[in-house]
Structures are given as structure tokens and as C-alpha cells.
Amino acid sequence: MSIRISRQQWEALLHELEExxxxxxxxxxxxxxxxxxxxTPAMQTLAAALEHLAALDARAERPxxxxLVISQGASRLPRPGFFESVVRLGRFSGPSDGVAAASWHAAEVVRVFxxxxxxxV
Known part of the structure; x- marks a missing residue:
């Protein structure tokens, strides 16, 4: 199944992240x-857009x-799919839960900030 967002939604996503x-x-x-x-399926659409953005940032060697997008739960970490994506991009290695993931995520957030x-454009 191919998941797409409109150009307007993509630009809005970039704007929200920049803010x-x-x-x-x-x-x-x-x-x-x-x-x-x-x-609908909103979560899958957002996840696909965020993974695409992560690939673009990784290719450009940017944080x-x-x-910057996290779960509402107590962990305050991104969903496991985020960590699977960054493992594929060569940015992180390890399980998506635990101290290593939390530490890497905190450092990456600082780099983004x-x-x-x-x-x-």
C-alpha cells in the first residue's frame, strides 16, 4: 500500500517541525x-512522511x-518504527526501548534544536 500526503500537508509538516x-x-x-x-490511515501516513524526512535529512548529513515527534506515553520517545528507520539509515544501533535509545534520542533532539x-523550496 502506497501512502502519500499532499504538498500542502508536507509543507505544513515541515512548518510544524521548524516551529x-x-x-x-x-x-x-x-x-x-x-x-x-x-x-485515515493518519498514523501510517505521518510515519511514512517522517521516515521520508529522516531519509532526506540523513542523506544531507543533517540531524x-x-x-522531534514522540509518543504521548510515559517513555516520551518516538515509536519503535522511528528507531527501526534510524537503524536502517545507519544513525543508531540497538533496541528501540531502553537507555541506549533514550540517550541517543535525547542527543539527537539537542542536535536538531x-x-x-x-x-x-
Whole structure:
């Protein structure tokens, strides 16, 4: 199944992530789904868009903006699929839960906050 988002939703996603970066705060998947008004299957659509963005950032050797999106749960970490994606990108190795994942994620968030991303065209 191919999952797509509109150009308008993609640009809105980039805008939301940039605002979060500038304000130095994290977003939940639920908040992003609501703000972007993603249609069903919203979580799969958002996950696919975030994985695509992570691949673009990795290719450009930038910190991964998708790290700014976390679960609402107590872990305050991204979903396991995020970690599977960053393992494929060669950015992290290890289980998606536990101290190593939390430590890597915290460091990546700091890198995102401190990086000045070029404006997307």
C-alpha cells in the first residue's frame, strides 16, 4: 500500500517541525495528526512522511527532524518504527526501548534544536 500526503500537508509538516525546533519543544504524533488534518490511515501516513524526512535529512548529513515527534506515553520517545528507520539509515544501533535509545534520542533532539536548517523550496 502506497501512502502519500499532499504538498500542502508536507509543507505544513515541515512548518510544524521548524516551529517546534525554534521553540525547543517536542510534538506528539497525535498533535501533528490533528494539526495536519491527516486522513485515515493518519498514523501510517505521518510515519511514512517522517521516515521520508529522516531519509532526506540523513542523506544531507543533517540531524533528523523526525526526532522531534514522540509518543504521548510515559517513555516520551518516538515509536519503535522511528528507531527501526534510524537503524536502517545507519544513525543508531540497538533496541528501540531502553537507555541506549533514550540517550541517543535525547542527543539527537539537542542536535536538531541547535542546527539551522535551510528553507525548503
Amino acid at each position: 517546534a525546533r525554534r521553540q525547543r519543544h517536542l510534538l506528539t504524533y497525535r498533535a501533528l495528526i490533528e494539526r495536519l488534518e491527516l486522513p 533528523l527532524r523526525s526526532a 541547535e542546527f539551522d536548517y535551510p528553507e525548503e
